[in-house]
Each structure stands twice: as structure tokens, then as C-alpha cells.
Amino acid sequence: MIRWLLPLLCTAFAASLLLPFDSLIGIDRGLATAVLVELRLPRALLALAYGATLGAAGAAIQALFANPLASPDLTGTTSGAALGAVVTAYLLGFSAPVALSVGAVIGALAALALLLALAGPKAETATLLLAGLAISALAGALTTLALALAPSPFAFYDAYDWLMGSLIDRSLDQAAFAALPGLLAILLLLRRGPALDRLALGEEVAQSLGDDVGRLRIEIVWLTAFGVGACVAICGAIGFIGLIAPIFARRLTRGHPGRAILPAALIGALLLLLADLAVRLAPLGRTLPIGVVTALIGAPFFLWLVAHMRWRLRT
Amino acid sequence: MMLEASALSLPGRLFDVSIRIGEGELVGLVGPNGSGKTSLLHALAGIGGRPGRVSLDGVDPRILGPAQRPAWLTYLPATRDIPWPLAARDLIALGGGQPLAGLELEALLDRRVDTLSTGERSRVLIARALAPRPKLLLLDEPTANLDPLWQIRLMELVRDEIAGGGRAALVAIHDLDAAEHHADRLLVMNGGRIAAEGLDGPHVAAIFGVERVSGRWQAADRRSSP
Numbered sequence: 427m428i429r430w431l432l433p434l435l436c437t438a439f440a441a442s443l444l445l446p447f448d449s450l451i452g453i454d455r456g457l458a459t460a461v462l463v464e465l466r467l468p469r470a471l472l473a474l475a476y477g478a479t480l481g482a483a484g485a486a487i488q489a490l491f492a493n494p495l496a497s498p499d500l501t502g503t504t505s506g507a508a509l510g511a512v513v514t515a516y517l518l519g520f521s522a523p524v525a526l527s528v529g530a531v532i533g534a535l536a537a538l539a540l541l542l543a544l545a546g547p548k549a550e551t552a553t554l555l556l557a558g559l560a561i562s563a564l565a566g567a568l569t570t571l572a573l574a575l576a577p578s579p580f581a582f583y584d585a586y587d588w589l590m591g592s593l594i595d596r597s598l599d600q601a602a603f604a605a606l607p608g609l610l611a612i613l614l615l616l617r618r619g620p621a622l623d624r625l626a627l628g629e630e631v632a633q634s635l636g637d638d639v640g641r642l643r644i645e646i647v648w649l650t651a652f653g654v655g656a657c658v659a660i661c662g663a664i665g666f667i668g669l670i671a672p673i674f675a676r677r678l679t680r681g682h683p684g685r686a687i688l689p690a691a692l693i694g695a696l697l698l699l700l701a702d703l704a705v706r707l708a709p710l711g712r713t714l715p716i717g718v719v720t721a722l723i724g725a726p727f728f729l730w731l732v733a734h735m736r737w738r739l740r741t
Numbered sequence: 742m743m744l745e746a747s748a749l750s751l752p753g754r755l756f757d758v759s760i761r762i763g764e765g766e767l768v769g770l771v772g773p774n775g776s777g778k779t780s781l782l783h784a785l786a787g788i789g790g791r792p793g794r795v796s797l798d799g800v801d802p803r804i805l806g807p808a809q810r811p812a813w814l815t816y817l818p819a820t821r822d823i824p825w826p827l828a829a830r831d832l833i834a835l836g837g838g839q840p841l842a843g844l845e846l847e848a849l850l851d852r853r854v855d856t857l858s859t860g861e862r863s864r865v866l867i868a869r870a871l872a873p874r875p876k877l878l879l880l881d882e883p884t885a886n887l888d889p890l891w892q893i894r895l896m897e898l899v900r901d902e903i904a905g906g907g908r909a910a911l912v913a914i915h916d917l918d919a920a921e922h923h924a925d926r927l928l929v930m931n932g933g934r935i936a937a938e939g940l941d942g943p944h945v946a947a948i949f950g951v952e953r954v955s956g957r958w959q960a961a962d963r964r965s966s967p
Contacts, residue, residue, distance in 0.1 A: 634788055
């Protein structure tokens, strides 16, 4: 599985650095290097790290809720993180990357904690999605309110690109602020993989096998909020990667939800790199926010998934 | 004694229960709905806490992690619902063992558990609990959903399994005849306590509301009607 995912990922990463190729040749060498290192490298690294974080976090959340429709965006985690970052930047006035990250992580954590409190850990799909929808709507409304109340008259305009999700014009330092927490969260989530697999046997059986399910739940919530929050703080909310990547990943792990965390991270990174390439190469004259592209591809997939599940429940 | 447990309490469900089980013993646990059978199994398996004292060959298995625990005890819950649709083979492997031949699962192993009938799924879940060959088997209603032949074969399989030495089983069961037939001894639970041993005596009518009339169980209040 890794044997063919990894080369694909490397190819996409290289393409992300080199395409479009004509803006690298025929120009001054120093300028070409600057384009490569200061513009494209942070962007490619962010796509890699954010996609991988979303994939791994999505796999872990789906395993935790035992529900293939759970994901960071559908549970309100990304909206909560966005709200946290907006409040920190525009109402509290802290715009340093660390402050944004902390604000976003707190927002994500609050959203996930609220979801657990509202829907409970063993929620039916409908309850989970409704609670997630309510939290997303609330966080979205509060984000708009925060921007409306912001002292800066340009807050809306300022935040628009970021809110829609964007990997453009970030420095290497900013990329590190998203990538390092994301990577750390992925590594720690990977260690919980076996326990999440045993949770697939049911909570009671997992406990009888020696797992502390209560602690596992809190750890997954923290790690997901930490990784996703840090990425949202830098790049805004990007949807559907965290939903789709784990679903493909489990086809490679015979359905094991915990074992799927690693392939979900790789597939998530691949998907976001490809989405970013699509943004860059689309002949539209101007740049689309990447969140729009992932939503345009992801939302129909989600609809298909819901229809498919309904059809399967009926037969 | 192989298993010695005491002071097992769970708030509102289990009150200071003590239990001792010897090597090779198959102990049946009977009692009306809500009498605390499942709660007792939970307390012994370390589900939702580790109340009281449990000693299995001198060790409290409830403090062992996932690497060691399945060799000491396994627990079969009464529910046959599986939150995540895995293949039967993978489900059994996650419990930490290889499926036993006696359950005739060969044809089911590569099917996803959500595509199996309830009875087939029961056999897969039982296989998961038996597969690690633990010292102590804690089985909650293992014969539910099984056809008559499999009910008998399963209890005989459990009997064969624990006969090997150093092993025992505690089995909660609703069918009083089956419980009496298969178990070495029966513990009768009522109101979160072990109220009696065996099914001979006036306590049966008081606890269950049934009594044995010429070998068949019937509602105890029938006696008063003509």
C-alpha cells in the first residue's frame, strides 16, 4: 500500500513545486529560485501537511465515533478552529502565528467537546451529523459576528480568502507553524491506531481487552483539535479531505479503522496537493480558493455516500 | 480456588458481591432481568471501573494491558451488534487469537459481520471470545440467537475448552433448564446480590416467579388458580 502511495505522493509534491514550468525557465536564476523556495515550497509543504493532518484526523474521528460520515469539517471542528482564530486575530488583536494557533486549537477543542456533550460518543449518524451541522452553523455565525464587530473596517475583505481556505502567500515559517503540530498530531494518532481498531469490537469488548476507552476518547479529541486547529490557523478551513481520505484508506486496510490512519494521511496529502494543482492550472484567469475546489469535488461525493448508505440500509 | 473476587460493587447495580470459582469449573449465572448478572461480569472484566478485589491465579487481570489481558480473561457481551463492519476473520484476530475449529466458521471467515445472520454473527463473536484461550471466560448469554443444536454444541465446546487445566468459565444464561444441564453449579442473582445457589428450594419462586411442576417451569401464580 505504502509502496504505491508514496511514489504518487512524491510525484504530486514535485509537480506542485515545478508546475507551471514556464514561469521557472527563461527568467533570472535568482528569481526562479525565489519562486521555488519562497512561493512554491511553503505552498506545497502546507498542502502536504494540512492534507495529511485532515486525513489522519478524519480517520481517527471516524474510528472514534464508529461512523464513516464523521470528519473534522462535518463535526464542526474546522469551523470551531476558524472561529477561534478569527476571535483571536480580530477581537483580541493578537495576530502572531502562535496566538492564532492557540486560538484555533481552543476553538476546535470547544467544538469537539460540544459535539461529544450534545450527541454522545455512540451517536447515530443522523444525531451526529445534525449536532455537527448545528455547531458548524453556530461557529459560522459567530465568525461573521466577530468580523462585523472587529475594529478594522477591512476585516471581512481581509479574512475572506483565509476563511475559504488558502495555501497561497504563506512563508516557510508559517508553513512550519502548521506542519509541525500537524505532523506531531499524526504521529501520536498513529500510536492510537491499534486501540482504535479494538474499539471497532464495541466499547465494552475494548474495555475488557484492556483499553481505557474514556482516556482514548479524550486523547483523540485533543490530538485532532491540536493538529487541525494549527493547520486552520494558517490556511483557513478546508473541507471534505478529512471525510474522503479515510474512506479510500480503509479500502487498503480491509476496513480496519485504526490501521487506516497512515494511508488516510497519505491520501489526504495527495488529494490536497492535487486540489492545489487544479487551482493553479485551471485556466480561469484568477485563483480560486482551494476550499472551494475541495468542496466542489467533496460535496457531491458526500451526497453519493449518503444515498449509498441509505440504499444499503434499505436492502 | 482459581478465581477469588470480593467486595464487587457498582453503584445501584451490584452490592458487595463475592465469588469463587475453581479450576475447570463451569459456573452458571442465572437471575431475572436486571438482577445484576451483566454487572457482575463487567466488574470481573474491568468494564467501567475496577471495583473490589479480583485475584485470578494471584493476579488482578483487570490491571493488565491489551497485550496480556486476552490470555487471562475474555468477555462476550450480550449484544450482537458490532459498531464497525469488519470481516469475521479480522474481528476474531483483533481479539487476539486464532478461531477454534469447533465453531465451524471456515465458510464465514471472509464475510463481513454485517452481512451475517444473527446466529452466524453470534458464533463469530463467541469465537472472538474463545480464540485467545483465556484462563477465565466471562460469557453473557452465549446461547442467545443460536439454534437448538448450536446451543448444545456451544456449551459442550466451552466445557471441552476449560477441561484442559487452569481454566474456568462464568456463564450468564436465562434458560434455567439449559443452565442446570450444562453448569457445574448455579449462582442465582437477585437485586445486585448473589441470593442463592442452585434451583432447588423456595427461593426460586420468590426470585423468578416461576416454579417447577412435574419437571416443567411455569408461572408460580398459576398455583392459586383452579
